[in-house]
Amino acid sequence: MKKIxxxxxxxxxxxxxxxxCGGGGQTAEPPAGQPGEAAPADPGKSRIIRAGIGLNDQHPxxxxxxxxxxxxxxxxxxxxxxxxxxxxxxxxxxTMMEALQLGTQEMTCxxxxxxxxxxxEFSVYDIPFLFPNEEVADKVLLESEIAQQLLDKLxxxxxxxxxxxxxxxxxxxxxxxxxxxxxxxxxxxxxxxENQLHLAAFKALGANPTPMAFSELFTAMQQGTVDxxxxxxxxxxxxxxQEVQKHMSTTQHIYSPFVLxxxxxxxxxxxxxxxxxxxxxxxxxxxxxxxxxxEANSKYLDELRNAGMTVTEVTxxxxxxxxxITDTVLDQFADKIGRDTIDKVRAAIDEASK
Ligand code: TK8
Numbered sequence: 233m234k235k236i237x238x239x240x241x242x243x244x245x246x247x248x249x250x251x252x253c254g255g256g257g258q259t260a261e262p263p264a265g266q267p268g269e270a271a272p273a274d275p276g277k278s279r280i281i282r283a284g285i286g287l288n289d290q291h292p293x294x295x296x297x298x299x300x301x302x303x304x305x306x307x308x309x310x311x312x313x314x315x316x317x318x319x320x321x322x323x324x325x326x327t328m329m330e331a332l333q334l335g336t337q338e339m340t341c342x343x344x345x346x347x348x349x350x351x352x353e354f355s356v357y358d359i360p361f362l363f364p365n366e367e368v369a370d371k372v373l374l375e376s377e378i379a380q381q382l383l384d385k386l387x388x389x390x391x392x393x394x395x396x397x398x399x400x401x402x403x404x405x406x407x408x409x410x411x412x413x414x415x416x417x418x419x420x421x422x423x424x425x426e427n428q429l430h431l432a433a434f435k436a437l438g439a440n441p442t443p444m445a446f447s448e449l450f451t452a453m454q455q456g457t458v459d460x461x462x463x464x465x466x467x468x469x470x471x472x473x474q475e476v477q478k479h480m481s482t483t484q485h486i487y488s489p490f491v492l493x494x495x496x497x498x499x500x501x502x503x504x505x506x507x508x509x510x511x512x513x514x515x516x517x518x519x520x521x522x523x524x525x526x527e528a529n530s531k532y533l534d535e536l537r538n539a540g541m542t543v544t545e546v547t548x549x550x551x552x553x554x555x556x557i558t559d560t561v562l563d564q565f566a567d568k569i570g571r572d573t574i575d576k577v578r579a580a581i582d583e584a585s586k
Contacts, residue, residue, distance in 0.1 A: 281314045281498065283339035284322030286446045290470045292528055293341060293490065294318050296397060296521030300492070303513035308506055314339075324445035326426060333390035335497035343399050343488040345427040350389045353382055353573045355565060358429040360558040361551065362577070363487040364585060366526065369398070371584035373489055378576040383491070392494045394514035398522045399488035400529055405468055405477040406460025407453070410544045412481065414438070414554045423449050423461040430486075432561040437554065453477060464488070466525055469532035474539040481544040482533075485554065492518065 281304070287293050294316065301314035322328055322337055325346045331337035348355035356362075363369040373379045373396040383393035404411055406420050417437040424430040426443045434441035444452060452458045453476040460477065467473075468480065492514045499507060537543050546554075566574060 278310055278313045279498070279501070281312060281338040281494070282317065282322065283314055283341075284317040284320075284328050284337060285341050286320045286325055287318060287467060288470060289318045291318075292466060292521050292524035293397065293399075295524055296517045297341070299517035299520045300513050303516060304509060307509045307513070312502075312506060312510075320447040324447045326445065329391065329493065332493055332495040335390075335495050338495050338498040339493065341397060341490050341492050343425060343490055345425040345430060345488060347386075347491060347493075348427055348429075350391070351382070351385045352568050353385060353570055355427065355429050355569045356382070356573050356577045357489055358427055358433075358486060359562060359574070360433050360485050361555040363581065366398075366400075366487075366522075368581055368584045369487050369489070370522070372577070372580045376577075376580035376584070378573065378580055381576075382573070386491075386493070387496055390496045392496055392499045394492040394494055394511055395518050397490035397492055397518045398525050399490045400464035400466070400525055401484040402462045402464055402486045402488060403468065403480055404460060404462045404483045404485070405473055405480045405541070407456075407476075407478050408459045410479045410481070410542050411483070412544050412546060413550045414557050421457075421459040423452060423458045429561070429565050432564070433485075433558040436557050436561050450476065462486075464525075464529055465532050465536070466528035469535055469539075470528070474536050474541050478541060479544065480536055480541050482546050483554065484546070484551070485558075 283297050283300070285291075285293055285297065297314075297316045301316060304312050304314055322340075323331065325340070325342040326349065328337055328340040329342060329346070329350060332340060344354045344357040348358065363372070379396065383395075386393040404422070406422070408420055409416060411417060411420075414437055417434070417439040420439045422434050422439045422441045423444045424434055424441045426445070431441050431443060442458060444458070449458075449461055450471065450473070453461065453473065460479075461473070462483070462485065463471075463473075465480075468477075494510065499510075502510070533543065
């Protein structure tokens, strides 16, 4: 099935390239209609955003994409159509970001962790135990200058960061033992996202981490290639990880933001009015995505228990010990991330925590 979808997409991409001379077609036309007004409906000329994510269609992130689609299609009077693809149908996070750079895909929504492979400063969000809670994360990500400055580094990489959405606080699951303390991480084979700071942090905790694309994770856990992984509760439940994992711990070790990314090529081919609409739609859909995500995270913790997982609530004291250990790896990343970026994000968090 996946093969068929992929080859169908390939064929349609190739034919679009041939027809549209360069993939997107309709380059640099002057904005139609009155200033401040969306381009008029012209079904023949609708430009398409292919939006792909790694999570499945039950996840709040996919619902967010549907909301984005609804707003953009309505407000551009159909001049932009959004096609949504879930479950890695268009590839994993890295592949999709590369496709955005090439202009062969228009939209994706990765965690900031894999974005750090393109813009290293994004790894500031990978510092374990950085954000104290969701309210502070919202203020920093949506209102601080530094969060916007990080998005502003994306165009140089061929991508536009429309805004931040939420993946959320990550929890550990595994098949070996109930993890309550830092010592319990010992020798656990943990899949991490493809990110150096995550790898180093889990190594420091005594685990045996291995980076892997999300699309390969379920099978890896099923076959025992890894003992466990870490993701927010909603993802764990909705991706059915409870079927292949016994233990879950509310480590809440990292708050992962998502960034809603658009290819710079598509952005540049859009009128200022369309750009405005996409920005606004990203924000509005993001509000919905956050709301649904928080509902899901609290609702599914019990569902994981009901499904037979042992859920270990990690105490603040044990979390503090984990933080003290992971803090020891930060210095080796400070130059890569930029000490200035780290200081600014910490200051924004302090300000938002007041
Ligand atoms: C899905 C990923 C996922 C992330 C991960 O493509 O890789 O663990 O948390 O949500 O973006």
